[in-house]
Amino acid sequence: MQYSIGVEYGLHCLVYLIDTPPDSTIGIKELSAFQGVSETYLSKIFSKLTKAGIVSSVPGVKGGYKLAKSPAEISFWDVVEAIEGVTPIFQCKNIKNNSYLCRDEDYAACTLASPCVINIAMLEAEDSMRNVLRNKSLTWLNEELDRVLTPQSRKDTREYFANSNNV
Numbered sequence: 001m002q003y004s005i006g007v008e009y010g011l012h013c014l015v016y017l018i019d020t021p022p023d024s025t026i027g028i029k030e031l032s033a034f035q036g037v038s039e040t041y042l043s044k045i046f047s048k049l050t051k052a053g054i055v056s057s058v059p060g061v062k063g064g065y066k067l068a069k070s071p072a073e074i075s076f077w078d079v080v081e082a083i084e085g086v087t088p089i090f091q092c093k094n095i096k097n098n099s100y101l102c103r104d105e106d107y108a109a110c111t112l113a114s115p116c117v118i119n120i121a122m123l124e125a126e127d128s129m130r131n132v133l134r135n136k137s138l139t140w141l142n143e144e145l146d147r148v149l150t151p152q153s154r155k156d157t158r159e160y161f162a163n164s165n166n167v
Contacts, residue, residue: 006045006083009035011141013042014074017055017067018142019158025064030164034157045083052082071138077130089126092119 013031020026028046032039046065049055056068067074094116146154 003084007080010045010079010083014138015141016161018071020066025058025066026161027064048082054078054082074138075134076136077133090122092116
Protein backbone atom coordinates (compact mmCIF):
# COMPACT_ATOMS: atom_id res chain seq x y z
CA MET A 1 0.00 0.00 0.00
CA GLN A 2 1.29 3.39 -0.93
CA TYR A 3 -0.29 6.81 -1.01
CA SER A 4 0.53 9.00 -3.97
CA ILE A 5 3.05 11.78 -3.56
CA GLY A 6 0.07 14.11 -3.99
CA VAL A 7 -0.80 13.55 -0.33
CA GLU A 8 2.65 14.79 0.70
CA TYR A 9 2.47 17.80 -1.62
CA GLY A 10 -1.02 18.56 -0.35
CA LEU A 11 0.01 18.51 3.30
CA HIS A 12 3.10 20.62 2.67
CA CYS A 13 1.15 23.21 0.72
CA LEU A 14 -1.65 23.34 3.28
CA VAL A 15 0.78 24.09 6.09
CA TYR A 16 2.03 27.09 4.06
CA LEU A 17 -1.54 28.41 3.94
CA ILE A 18 -1.81 28.49 7.73
CA ASP A 19 -0.08 31.87 8.09
CA THR A 20 -1.92 33.49 5.20
CA PRO A 21 -3.89 36.53 6.43
CA PRO A 22 -7.69 36.09 6.13
CA ASP A 23 -7.93 38.55 3.23
CA SER A 24 -5.05 36.97 1.28
CA THR A 25 -4.47 33.85 -0.78
CA ILE A 26 -1.51 31.95 -2.17
CA GLY A 27 -1.50 31.08 -5.84
CA ILE A 28 -0.70 27.76 -7.45
CA LYS A 29 2.18 29.43 -9.27
CA GLU A 30 3.90 30.35 -5.97
CA LEU A 31 3.15 27.00 -4.35
CA SER A 32 4.41 25.03 -7.34
CA ALA A 33 7.58 27.14 -7.64
CA PHE A 34 8.33 26.70 -3.94
CA GLN A 35 7.71 22.92 -4.08
CA GLY A 36 9.41 22.39 -7.44
CA VAL A 37 6.39 20.67 -8.98
CA SER A 38 4.31 21.56 -12.03
CA GLU A 39 1.40 23.95 -11.71
CA THR A 40 -0.82 21.47 -13.57
CA TYR A 41 -0.10 18.68 -11.10
CA LEU A 42 -0.63 20.90 -8.06
CA SER A 43 -3.82 22.32 -9.60
CA LYS A 44 -5.26 18.80 -9.74
CA ILE A 45 -4.45 18.29 -6.06
CA PHE A 46 -5.98 21.62 -5.09
CA SER A 47 -9.07 20.88 -7.15
CA LYS A 48 -9.62 17.81 -4.97
CA LEU A 49 -8.89 19.77 -1.78
CA THR A 50 -11.40 22.43 -2.85
CA LYS A 51 -14.06 19.83 -3.63
CA ALA A 52 -13.53 18.34 -0.15
CA GLY A 53 -13.98 21.76 1.50
CA ILE A 54 -10.42 21.88 2.84
CA VAL A 55 -9.42 24.96 0.85
CA SER A 56 -11.40 27.64 -0.90
CA SER A 57 -10.49 29.03 -4.26
CA VAL A 58 -10.53 32.78 -4.92
CA PRO A 59 -10.66 33.56 -8.65
CA GLY A 60 -9.00 36.49 -10.39
CA VAL A 61 -5.60 38.08 -10.83
CA LYS A 62 -5.04 38.30 -7.07
CA GLY A 63 -6.73 34.94 -6.58
CA GLY A 64 -5.40 31.73 -5.18
CA TYR A 65 -6.19 29.45 -2.28
CA LYS A 66 -6.76 29.75 1.43
CA LEU A 67 -7.83 27.30 4.11
CA ALA A 68 -11.60 26.84 4.21
CA LYS A 69 -11.53 26.01 7.91
CA SER A 70 -9.16 26.31 10.83
CA PRO A 71 -5.95 24.22 10.75
CA ALA A 72 -7.13 22.38 13.87
CA GLU A 73 -10.18 21.16 11.94
CA ILE A 74 -8.19 19.72 9.02
CA SER A 75 -6.81 16.26 9.73
CA PHE A 76 -4.26 14.28 7.79
CA TRP A 77 -7.05 11.81 7.05
CA ASP A 78 -9.18 14.59 5.52
CA VAL A 79 -6.33 15.30 3.11
CA VAL A 80 -5.70 11.62 2.34
CA GLU A 81 -9.39 11.02 1.67
CA ALA A 82 -9.69 14.14 -0.50
CA ILE A 83 -6.70 13.20 -2.66
CA GLU A 84 -6.86 9.39 -2.69
CA GLY A 85 -10.61 8.84 -2.40
CA VAL A 86 -12.72 6.80 0.00
CA THR A 87 -12.19 3.28 -1.35
CA PRO A 88 -10.72 0.94 1.27
CA ILE A 89 -7.11 -0.03 0.67
CA PHE A 90 -7.82 -3.76 0.92
CA GLN A 91 -10.33 -5.04 -1.62
CA CYS A 92 -11.58 -8.45 -0.51
CA LYS A 93 -12.55 -10.64 -3.48
CA ASN A 94 -13.83 -13.53 -1.32
CA ILE A 95 -11.32 -15.91 -2.86
CA LYS A 96 -12.08 -18.26 0.04
CA ASN A 97 -15.15 -19.26 -1.96
CA ASN A 98 -12.92 -20.48 -4.83
CA SER A 99 -11.00 -23.07 -2.81
CA TYR A 100 -11.04 -26.78 -3.62
CA LEU A 101 -13.39 -27.57 -0.72
CA CYS A 102 -15.90 -24.93 -1.81
CA ARG A 103 -16.23 -26.15 -5.38
CA ASP A 104 -18.92 -28.64 -4.42
CA GLU A 105 -22.07 -26.57 -3.93
CA ASP A 106 -23.37 -29.07 -1.39
CA TYR A 107 -20.35 -28.70 0.90
CA ALA A 108 -21.79 -27.01 4.02
CA ALA A 109 -18.45 -25.66 5.34
CA CYS A 110 -18.36 -23.06 2.57
CA THR A 111 -21.07 -20.46 2.50
CA LEU A 112 -20.95 -17.23 0.61
CA ALA A 113 -22.45 -15.50 3.64
CA SER A 114 -19.60 -16.36 6.02
CA PRO A 115 -17.32 -13.42 6.74
CA CYS A 116 -13.78 -13.41 5.43
CA VAL A 117 -11.53 -13.30 8.48
CA ILE A 118 -8.73 -11.79 6.40
CA ASN A 119 -11.01 -8.97 5.25
CA ILE A 120 -12.10 -8.28 8.83
CA ALA A 121 -8.46 -8.05 9.99
CA MET A 122 -7.45 -5.81 7.10
CA LEU A 123 -10.38 -3.46 7.62
CA GLU A 124 -9.56 -3.30 11.33
CA ALA A 125 -5.97 -2.31 10.49
CA GLU A 126 -7.17 0.35 8.05
CA ASP A 127 -9.51 1.71 10.70
CA SER A 128 -6.60 2.02 13.15
CA MET A 129 -4.55 3.89 10.55
CA ARG A 130 -7.46 6.24 9.78
CA ASN A 131 -7.85 7.00 13.49
CA VAL A 132 -4.17 7.89 13.83
CA LEU A 133 -4.39 10.18 10.80
CA ARG A 134 -7.62 11.74 12.09
CA ASN A 135 -5.75 12.72 15.26
CA LYS A 136 -3.02 14.58 13.34
CA SER A 137 -4.17 18.04 12.28
CA LEU A 138 -2.52 20.85 10.35
CA THR A 139 -2.07 22.60 13.69
CA TRP A 140 -0.12 19.59 14.96
CA LEU A 141 1.98 19.58 11.76
CA ASN A 142 2.73 23.28 12.06
CA GLU A 143 3.82 22.84 15.69
CA GLU A 144 6.02 19.86 14.76
CA LEU A 145 7.67 21.84 11.96
CA ASP A 146 8.38 24.64 14.44
CA ARG A 147 10.03 22.04 16.64
CA VAL A 148 12.13 20.21 14.01
CA LEU A 149 13.05 22.94 11.52
CA THR A 150 15.32 25.86 12.19
CA PRO A 151 13.64 29.15 13.06
CA GLN A 152 15.39 30.70 10.04
CA SER A 153 13.94 28.08 7.71
CA ARG A 154 10.42 28.71 9.02
CA LYS A 155 10.94 32.48 8.75
CA ASP A 156 12.25 32.22 5.17
CA THR A 157 9.28 30.07 4.14
CA ARG A 158 6.78 32.51 5.65
CA GLU A 159 8.55 35.47 4.02
CA TYR A 160 8.55 33.73 0.64
CA PHE A 161 4.78 33.43 0.64
CA ALA A 162 4.19 36.83 2.29
CA ASN A 163 6.24 38.50 -0.43
CA SER A 164 4.50 36.56 -3.21
CA ASN A 165 1.18 38.01 -2.00
CA ASN A 166 2.48 41.56 -2.34
CA VAL A 167 3.60 41.22 -5.97
